[in-house]
Amino acid sequence: MIQSALDHTEGPAAAPGPGHDGTGPRLTTTVPREYVHRASVAEVFLTDWTPLRDGRCSVLAEWPRSHAFFTPIERAFHDPLLVAETVRQAGALLAHAAFGVPLDHKFLMWELRYSARPEGLRMGPAPASLELAITCTEIGERAGRLTGLRYEAEIRRDGETVATGGAHYTCVPPKIYARLRARRQAPPDAGTDAGTDAGTDAPAGPVSPGRVGRTSGFDVVLGPGDAPGRWQLRADPAHPVLFDHPVDHIPGMVLLEAARQAAHALDPGAGPLLVTGVESAYHRYAEFDRPCRIEARDVPGADGTLRVTAHQDGEPVFTGTVTTRPVPRDAVRDSAG
Template sequence: MSTPLRYATTVDRTLLHRRHAGETFLADLVPTGDGGFVAAALLPPAHPHYGGHTGPSRDLDPMLLLECARQAETYAAHVLFGVPAGDRFVLREWSARFPVTAPGDDPTELELTAGTGGETRIGGRLSGLSYDFGLWARHAWVGQVRMDVRYVTAAAYASVRRRARPGGDPPPSSDGLPPTPGVPVDPRRVGRLRATDAVLLDVGAAGGPVTARLRVPVENPSLFDHAQDHVPAMVLTEAARQLAVLATHAWGGAGPDRTSLVALDATFARYAELDLPLTLTAEPVGAGPAGWTVDVRCTQSGADVATARITVAAAHRSPR
């Protein structure tokens, strides 16, 4: 944690696959040798999406930390490891751990320390890498993120996507996608202030497993910063978090305004299509001093798209 880092401005957002400056957080990245690096991110003092919580996550949203790690991975892949600009990034799995209570005083600078491993190559081209991040704010540990990412050429990606589609039809674009039909969840049931940040529809919580359908939030620039031909992993992860928060309250846990994400382990098996219904099902794994642990399955057309194990815990806003 001794490498000097610059926090004056953010990096070229095109190398982060971002369209909007307000969704760009990475400020610097410096290699440390043996495939490792350190990176700097600017944490916004107020953000409409990452700050839009009724509970403690509005102080330092774990999903914002996850997004900072994703941006560091994307930038490093292009700048340090030579992944061409036209290649497509495929997240296979990620996991994260966060403290129950974030440090006080609204930190604005995040330092990320990263190691890499599991390198794979095809014909000399980097085709996969795993990353292990430690996250620090004001010299306090605020999280750990691990991810396994694959890099494929645009032609290979297009072929895979077309084969996966019903009838081999090309996938639609999220730009101009009509609203997902269904009854939106009350944002406060999932710890959110605004309807645009709530991504669940048709919630069923009559005992036992809790179910919902995904609302594809194409109007939300934090979740759909640019055009996509599938539902991104960040959206599926946010949906799993929201369902876990809602479900644990229904099962007798703390309310959404007192609940924080402390752990997640997610695997992505196939692409989630934008134009097909996607169902999420939450089942309890256990409850204890560390919080509630919930398994969430995301299914589409009878197959698992993604699975996530989410742990949420009762927390309070850090003292000021």
């Protein structure tokens, strides 16, 4: 049985955060960047965690009012994809801090989802302070080591639930991962389009940033496709947020961003959108050296809902259901003023 800090409060994994010992004011900092698989401290959104029993714990987080990539929507709402990234980081934190998974183990994300209330995303005069109530629903183990985790998160702001989410991942030792990825292709040099150096038909340039809800082509992950509702994925390892550190495959958050941008591109006349919900599944690795096609279509009878898929070599690598809502008119009016 796993000796988890969720059930045992002894040892370094369960060490309290600053000020928890009652000797002074409770200070705020971020959790170690290594625990959330980030190279830059600026990309760490978790600030603390409290081990609890029975597969439950509390994680604290903060959303900034400004960010280089998760930019505010109409200067009035936090980027909803912050919800997804916060839920992802919480799962990685638990693996290392609560279950003792070594930092050199590799993680394979299988599912990631969230649903957010638009009003809960509104920006205030200070960064948003959040509490995630985490429940571990499935804990995989082998020989006393964590092999996988499925968990649910309820995200609260000022005591009110503003979003929910969850994820499922597995984690493997470096030697096993090396065998799984023995035939992988090295990513292209930073600053090049995925697939260009491999002689594939990767797109020569991004679609118009305004068409996908972006202001800079550097942040666009969609290139022109061969039919309406189709695009080619663009993955630039030089991007400092989407590629915070070197990887041997295209990260899941890049595919999630592609789904968000496809929602804008599918209905460019809809105006500013909030992606209030995502149900995503990852089926296999998305490789750098081969074209990856993104497709999106509206779900009949479900206003503001679309189905997004990513295919590579004729096989699905990602499927997702994306729910959007127009930014409230009063927010657009206020930001314009």
